[in-house]
Amino acid sequence: MNLFNIIDEIENVDPEFQDRISPRRAAIKNITSFGSKVAVAALPFAFSTLFKKAYGQTSGTAVNDVLNFALTLEYLEAEYYATGVSTAGLIPxxxxxTALAQIAKDEANHVAFLKSVLGSAAVSKPTFDFTAKNTFPDVFSNYQTFLKVALAFEDTGVRAYKGQAGNLKGNKVVLTAALNIHSVEARHASHLRQMVAANVSGASALKPWIAYTAxxxxxxxxxxxxxxxGEQNTTQANVNVTGFMGASGNISQSAAAEAFDEPLTKDAVLAIAGLFIV
Incomplete structure (x- = not known):
């Protein structure tokens, strides 16, 4: 996330923004003068503080609902990975x-960021059952099962953030932050797909993206x-992508489906997450 470009863009559409954040804008720009990884890592949290001070409660109930929806998912992922990396003998x-420890750190940062933005409006963390009512009874004793469930969470997260982007388009600050998290979730999903392919029996052909199936x-x-x-969908913006010509003829159904991640509705995501919530 390029916070300084975001600030410049906000000023273009909101002339009063400069007055609300000054001199905080200069303070945030000065963060980089420390030249340390710690300072750079602190940028998202500094930005969330700026967001709250500049806009207060003007984010609105609708935006808070979307952020709390995202926070619930991040709670789930953060606790899942924290439990996994701390379970002796689970992860070789x-x-x-190393990758899973980094993902755990990312998810914890997402939780901290969303809670910082929401403040007192943040929902409480639910109680989770990662066996999904005994659907995955060995989730924290079988590395293959752990990776499979992790992949399902990440693929859900990518689709969930995409599904809510339209509800945030009226607030560019929040939309940019949400899309930044979306991109991280997508990288997690791609990496986990490669880990599943390398470590799970019968999954060696799994692609780094969601492949076409019926x-x-x-x-x-x-x-x-x-x-x-819905990931088998080949129609985007009311246009069937298979009607386009590629280098070697019409684009295939599989190529058209694999070229896009489909959004999931809030209700669909909550139904999936509900399997893991007590």
Missing amino acids: AGAGA NGNDTGIAAVNPVYA
């Missing part, structure tokens, strides 16, 4: 352990079918 040492689910795990519902 090596690059996979029901949208390319993981072969029937229990997570709702996560992938």
